[in-house]
Amino acid sequence: MxxxxxxxxxxxxxxxxxxxxxxxxxxxxxxxxxxxxxxxxxTPHVLRHFCTSRLYQQGMDLIAIQQLLGHAWIATTMKYMHVTGTHIEDAWAAGQQHAATRLEGLRR
Structure with missing residues (x-):
């Protein structure tokens, strides 16, 4: 079903x-x-919160999530997002790793 x-x-x-x-x-x-x-x-409302948060945490673009949910304003989409307390640090660490990988590729 x-x-x-x-x-x-x-x-x-x-x-x-x-x-x-x-x-x-x-x-x-x-x-x-x-x-x-x-x-x-x-409920559908709880499911929207969960899906919005998970999609964002997995790297989906905020604008894409806004369009997926059909929101006219990005602020509405952001109300559905819940991020971890280490979100900023995690994003910074991932960015540093990405930059290091790209630099390593340039050395070859």
Whole structure:
């Protein structure tokens, strides 16, 4: 069973858009079946926070996340992001490693 359908086909062959409530119910069923300890707290809103944070932590561009979520303002997207306390240090260390690797390639 698909979790996030964009349309539903009826037995008469007609097609209708899936509404918000259908998505909430499907998410609740999936959480109850696969993540029972999260069944009461996993909502579409919580899922947006989690996905936004994880995509950003994995290196996805903030503007791309904004477009993915359909936000008009980057500030709205940033409200959904939660970063670790060491985010700045981790980004700095990764940047230094990237620069060192590029410099090493120039020496050859």
């Amino acid at each position: 698909a979790l996030l359908w964009s349309e539903r086909k009826h037995t008469d062959g007609s097609v209708a858009r899936v509404g918000d409530e259908t998505l909430r119910v499907a998410l609740a069923r999936a959480a109850a079946a696969h993540l029972p300890e999260w069944a009461d707290v996993l």
